[in-house]
Amino acid sequence: MTTSSSKRGHLIVFEGLDRSGKSTQCERLVEYLQSQGQKVEHARFPNRSTVIGQMINNYLTGTSQQEDHAIHLLFSANRWEAAEKIKSSIESGTTVVIDRYYYSGCVYSAAKRNPTMDLAWCRHMEVGLPRPDLCLFLDITAEKAAIRRGFGTERYEKQEMQDRVRELFAEMRTHPDEEEDIVVIDAGGTVEQVEAAIQTTVKRRLGEVEAESRPLRFIQPW
Ligand code: Z5A
Ligand code: MG
Secondary structure: OOOOOOOOOOEEEEEEOOOOOHHHHHHHHHHHHHHOOOOEEEEEOOOOOOHHHHHHHHHHOOOOOOOHHHHHHHHHHHHHHHHHHHHHHHHOOOEEEEEOOHHHHHHHHHOOOOOOOOHHHHHHOOOOOEOOOEEEEEEOOHHHHHHHHOOOOOOOOOHHHHHHHHHHHHHHHOOOOOHHHEEEEEOOOOHHHHHHHHHHHHHHHHHHHHHOOOOOOEOOOO
């Protein structure tokens, strides 16, 4: 991995079910990359601090209602309002590590089984966003994840929804236009075991991207 400011940074994304350890591992990866001399920024979606993010927060915590399509578009808009900043950081040599990205945007909305919101429809408004160099999918069963801290009280934190989300993540992961970017990490081990697997994967993938001098890419339609 390079520390040269003339080279672009990378886009690394964490995905997975509730309580799979995304936030824990995201923070650890940011610290690791910084310890290697890299410039790193840490983002998360939903970003609840913006006006759109506050609307999302009210919906997730149950203090407001939203029509299914409308809340889907708000989650997507929450990414689009950050997209230019992510792109310019990467272009100026900073690696951006994100806790949940468009994959969550697609699967949680599609899991509602609204007849006009299949995965392809849900993904369409993400087309054009910066494409990850690597998506680390932290894989754990919903039952195992729930043992860690139990489900919370937010809108989607229910076993049935989580099971459907897991199925849809699997469908998305194996889609020919997605699978190249995604590496599945066994998230059932200790924090340190998962962290070690992530570091190995990140070193390998970023090495490949740099060897190819691959430019930052953008999400294409299916
Ligand atoms: N959502 C959406 O619908 N559309 C979108 O476009 C986006 C999101 C972006 C809020 O997400 C909801 O928004 C989410 C999807 C939807 N709904 N659900 N369900 P969020 O990111 O704010 O919340 P979350 O990430 O799902 O929950 P979380 O609690 O932050 O989970 P996590 O980050 O994956 O886990 P963690 O906080 O790192 O760890 C959970 C606990 O386990 C904690 O006590 C840790 O200390 C412990 N832990 C972590 N790793 C381990 C290991 N390896 N062993 C044992 N214990 C561990
Ligand atoms: Mg989290």
